[in-house]
Amino acid sequence: MNILVCVKAVPDMESHFTLQSDSLHIEDSNLVYKMNSFDECAVEEALKMKEKNGGEVVIVSLGDDKTVQVMRKAFAMGADRGVFLNNASFKDTDALTVAGLLHKAVSDFKPDLILTGIQAEDDIQAQVGPALAELFGVPHASVVVSVVLSEDAKKIKVKRELEGGTLEVVEMSLPCLLTIQTGINIPRYPSLPGIMKAKKKEIKEIKLSESDLGSSKVERVTLLEPQPEGKVEILQGDAKSVATQLISKLKERKVFN
Amino acid sequence: MEEEENKMAGKILVLIEHREGKVLDYNWGNLGFAVTLANKLNAEVSAVILSAVILAQDSASLVQSVKSKKINEIITVHDPKLEKYSPDTYAYVMQNLVSQGDIQVVVAGHTSIGWDFLPKLAVRLNVGLVSEVNGVEGEGENLIFKRQVYNGKLVEKVRVKSKPYLLTVERGGFPDIEEGGTPQVSNVSVDLSQIEVRTKIIEYVKSEKGGVDLTKSSIIVSGGRGLGKKENFQIVKDLAEALGGDYAASRPVVDNEWVERDRQVGSSGKTVKPKLYLACGISGAIQHLSGMKKSDVIVALNKDPDAPIFGVATYGVIGDLFEVIPALIEEAKKQGVH
Numbered sequence: 001m002n003i004l005v006c007v008k009a010v011p012d013m014e015s016h017f018t019l020q021s022d023s024l025h026i027e028d029s030n031l032v033y034k035m036n037s038f039d040e041c042a043v044e045e046a047l048k049m050k051e052k053n054g055g056e057v058v059i060v061s062l063g064d065d066k067t068v069q070v071m072r073k074a075f076a077m078g079a080d081r082g083v084f085l086n087n088a089s090f091k092d093t094d095a096l097t098v099a100g101l102l103h104k105a106v107s108d109f110k111p112d113l114i115l116t117g118i119q120a121e122d123d124i125q126a127q128v129g130p131a132l133a134e135l136f137g138v139p140h141a142s143v144v145v146s147v148v149l150s151e152d153a154k155k156i157k158v159k160r161e162l163e164g165g166t167l168e169v170v171e172m173s174l175p176c177l178l179t180i181q182t183g184i185n186i187p188r189y190p191s192l193p194g195i196m197k198a199k200k201k202e203i204k205e206i207k208l209s210e211s212d213l214g215s216s217k218v219e220r221v222t223l224l225e226p227q228p229e230g231k232v233e234i235l236q237g238d239a240k241s242v243a244t245q246l247i248s249k250l251k252e253r254k255v256f257n
Numbered sequence: 258m259e260e261e262e263n264k265m266a267g268k269i270l271v272l273i274e275h276r277e278g279k280v281l282d283y284n285w286g287n288l289g290f291a292v293t294l295a296n297k298l299n300a301e302v303s304a305v306i307l308s309a310v311i312l313a314q315d316s317a318s319l320v321q322s323v324k325s326k327k328i329n330e331i332i333t334v335h336d337p338k339l340e341k342y343s344p345d346t347y348a349y350v351m352q353n354l355v356s357q358g359d360i361q362v363v364v365a366g367h368t369s370i371g372w373d374f375l376p377k378l379a380v381r382l383n384v385g386l387v388s389e390v391n392g393v394e395g396e397g398e399n400l401i402f403k404r405q406v407y408n409g410k411l412v413e414k415v416r417v418k419s420k421p422y423l424l425t426v427e428r429g430g431f432p433d434i435e436e437g438g439t440p441q442v443s444n445v446s447v448d449l450s451q452i453e454v455r456t457k458i459i460e461y462v463k464s465e466k467g468g469v470d471l472t473k474s475s476i477i478v479s480g481g482r483g484l485g486k487k488e489n490f491q492i493v494k495d496l497a498e499a500l501g502g503d504y505a506a507s508r509p510v511v512d513n514e515w516v517e518r519d520r521q522v523g524s525s526g527k528t529v530k531p532k533l534y535l536a537c538g539i540s541g542a543i544q545h546l547s548g549m550k551k552s553d554v555i556v557a558l559n560k561d562p563d564a565p566i567f568g569v570a571t572y573g574v575i576g577d578l579f580e581v582i583p584a585l586i587e588e589a590k591k592q593g594v595h
Contacts, residue, residue, distance in 0.1 A: 139455035183512035217385030
């Protein structure tokens, strides 16, 4: 069973984000990048299936230099090899163009299963997965929280999350694409031998030119800080003081009655 | 001349998402958004209802629930293959409707249906798609769409260089559509005989039921990733007890199995409206906010002053949870809140 997993390097969302002077990009020289958490669950799910059914787990990613360490992490977890689409301007590329580039880069690989995270924590679009399924010509299910492969490994039954806590049980034939929701598993930590092995695993690097990126149909005009709605009252003082203020204010508002 | 000016410039198609015979409630906000957009584009709003012939009664009741809304038209498409949602059929039908008329925009929710099939449609039409739109500026050809990025810490404005515009709408991002319309209903036939439904829905299941119904709680103390580890979640439970409320959690906490799934608040969990929602170490991703932002009083405790949760909070405390929460427990006991 050969599995393709798409991953993305994203900044730690706990970071303080500041804007570059062009107001189109964030200042990222001081940010710590990591694997998108949805993708990490996708990698874990791929590895679990590989352990059961054999085959190869291939990682594909579009990004800049920060992406390499994220691919190495997937290798350290147990993935076999990677395809790295390298272009520093990838952030200006819309999701459908990204899907097209990923598809083109791996079109010689015929995966039985393609996994992506539902969405990237930075762009929050949830487009690449279903778009990629269309390009591969395979069925898909999004927001998957459980996967069961049939005994002959030809069909897959998944649970996908709908709104408000309802789950949809869906069956489809392989090959197919799933977008993975967090909570489906708890991703493993790379082991020390895993980290050692990761250094030797192959990354096929494809340098993309500006013309390879083409022209995106969705174009960012500006990036800005959210307008504060101005109603939050920030309580000042030490812990004891804010506690006294807060409980008094809540009592005044009769929330405990 | 005057006739020329009043001429409507095309249609906005809004997919009505429904399940088991019921229109899902977030559709009214999607239609509300479409009307705002229609004014900017001088376009008409058409609600699109896809359903199975064999569910004629159900489909009639679906139409019924949209019929009073202030929109121009309801388009119905019937086929046995449309009994349940599938990306194959939905993308095909919408593609077909787009090819049949002057369609300016296709709108769906940013939901398990909308985000699932619109990327597919976008690939087929070779047009751009904007996800989770929560605002629109400009007029005519110069529309700018607003959406959140970086986990809600920043906002981006985008422009789309292709048509029709494909958009998914943030849940709860727009006021509901007004009542008082008399849309005409037209049935459009789309031939689905060649379309294979590759994803088969077997059943719907409710995620496991627990002992608590958070939608009935009047005080909720909720904990997030900021607590660091499972053992630390205990102080959230202690604070909930001290305030006479129930404890809840954000998605990452539930994913890490610190707390049971039925305690999850957010778009994929419970939507709650308590008198007090006290968020401890929750950054406030859109998915979480949509499940609690209508609470009467919201208190945010977080060490990160940029956390989006402060944007919806009534009171905020920027500080260390492990100092503030114990102080709150002590104070609650001292002031005898319940």
